[in-house]
Amino acid sequence: MRFTVCGGVRWCVGMGHNISILDESWLLNGDRIDRHIVEANFVRDFSVSSLMNTTPKGWNQEVIQQVFSSDIADSILRTPLIDQVVDDRLIWKAEKNGLYSVKSA
Secondary structure (H helix, E strand, O other): OHHHHHHOEEEEOOOOOOOEOEOOOOOHHHOOEOOOOOOHHHHOOOEHHHHEEEOOEEEOHHHHHHHOOHHHHHHHHHOOOOOOOOOOEEEEOOOOOOOOOOOOO
């Protein structure tokens, strides 16, 4: 049951301090970066905040492209950061109709 519930949530990135880069659903569409990738050794103990610029809020494209393969870097850079979201928080993944229900879990 816990797997089902956890499978239905993803992180909404605020400042990124509470979200590990690896094995957390924080990328666009709730995707995650697997801890078994070659680059994992470089980011194992880092949070998403280490990939961001704070003023203005955005991705540090240079760092991301140096550390990750092009497909992972593109996935990170396509993940939107919203200025108004300050705190990292778990949210339900949206269904095609924009809603999430117990039935869809």
